[in-house]
Amino acid sequence: xxxxxxxxxxxxxxxxxxxxxxxxxxxxxxxxxxxxxxxxxxxxxxxxxxxxxxxxxxxxxxxxxxxxxxxxxxxxxxxxxxxxxxxxxxxxxxxxxxxxxxxxxxxxxxxxxxxxxxxxxxxxxxxxxxxxxxxxxxxxxxxxxxxxxxxxxxxxxxxxxxxxxxxxxxxxxxxxxxxxxxxxxxxxxxxxxxxxxxxxxxxxxxxxxxxxxxxxxxxxxxxxxxxxxxxxxxxxxxxxxxxxxxxxxxxxxxxxxxxxxxxxxxxxxxxxxxxxxxxxxxxxxxxxxxxxxxxxxxxxxxxxxxxxxxxxxxxxxxxx
Numbered sequence: 491x492x493x494x495x496x497x498x499x500x501x502x503x504x505x506x507x508x509x510x511x512x513x514x515x516x517x518x519x520x521x522x523x524x525x526x527x528x529x530x531x532x533x534x535x536x537x538x539x540x541x542x543x544x545x546x547x548x549x550x551x552x553x554x555x556x557x558x559x560x561x562x563x564x565x566x567x568x569x570x571x572x573x574x575x576x577x578x579x580x581x582x583x584x585x586x587x588x589x590x591x592x593x594x595x596x597x598x599x600x601x602x603x604x605x606x607x608x609x610x611x612x613x614x615x616x617x618x619x620x621x622x623x624x625x626x627x628x629x630x631x632x633x634x635x636x637x638x639x640x641x642x643x644x645x646x647x648x649x650x651x652x653x654x655x656x657x658x659x660x661x662x663x664x665x666x667x668x669x670x671x672x673x674x675x676x677x678x679x680x681x682x683x684x685x686x687x688x689x690x691x692x693x694x695x696x697x698x699x700x701x702x703x704x705x706x707x708x709x710x711x712x713x714x715x716x717x718x719x720x721x722x723x724x725x726x727x728x729x730x731x732x733x734x735x736x737x738x739x740x741x742x743x744x745x746x747x748x749x750x751x752x753x754x755x756x757x758x759x760x761x762x763x764x765x766x767x768x769x770x771x772x773x774x775x776x777x778x779x780x781x782x783x784x785x786x787x788x789x790x791x792x793x794x795x796x797x798x799x800x801x802x803x804x805x806x807x808x809x810x
Contacts, residue, residue: 492512493511494790495508505798510788522606523603523609525601526600528809529622529808534655534797539591553598554598557627558622559622569611569621581605623659623805625765629759631656632663634729635707636767639727640727647705648721652673652684653684653800665688670690672690672693673689704726719746723750727753780804786808
């Protein structure tokens with residue numbers, strides 16, 4: 491089968507480690523299913539894999555990709571939950587939680603094998619491309635907002651870095667849920683697009699928000715940390731799911747954290763029930779993922795190059 495995979499690691503130029511070509515088709519083992527992939531979306535996780543982060547060299551070649559929607563062996567249209575081993579279904583006892591493309595082969599291929607527990611029915615209202623956007627970036631945003639930050643309608647939320655997959659998802663989901671969403675971006679065009687998606691305000695980096703917020707969603711890390719902490723009201727919550735600009739903080743604002751009794755909460759992906767909730771939310775509210783563009787799988791190198799350059803607003807989908 492055709493696949494996009496990591497054949498090597500290159501920390502500085504990750505696309506040098508990417509290969510497009512034929513690999514063996516997966517076979518279903520007990521309690522697993524093989525899904526014919528119709529669409530898969532690209533994530534920053536794919537670039538980290540090509541850099542060698544979180545992957546052992548002996549696991550190569552490793553098919554990239556965490557997200558997929560497709561058709562199972564029985565002809566059912568399904569969405570793949572990409573967290574494997576979190577609940578013991580289809581894996582050995584004591585196996586640590588991992589994402590597809592870390593321990594098990596990923597979704598940027600014609601077929602992917604996963605535990606049957608990891609398959610959810612695709613709502614007929616969603617296209618395969620739309621459904622393929624949900625299991626990583628959109629599920630991460632859903633969990634950050636409604637589980638980890640536990641915000642309610644009317645609360646205000648600042649999202650750092652408008653334009654990324656998680657940030658865009660958070661703005662759309664938050665606006666649909668009655669939250670007051672604020673965003674930051676260096677790019678004026680991305681700020682304008684965030685406003686069109688429902689954000690109440692769009693700020694330049696380090697620009698003071700018009701009011702203190704109840705929660706901040708942080709994916710950028712070192713470059714925005716100080717701004718995030720200073721944007722919170724007393725007792726507010728900072729939820730962090732990534733650190734694309736680095737994890738070493740020149741100034742952690744610890745005095746402000748303890749004096750204002752701020753909460754700093756980590757968040758990673760989401761569980762199967764949360765993905766089911768996200769699918770139901772999209773179905774009930776008419777919410778649809780923002781897709782930057784769609785490319786065929788054999789142009790995965792082009793898709794990953796665009797992601798590396800930061801040229802996306804929304805999700806980039808590969809179709810099979």
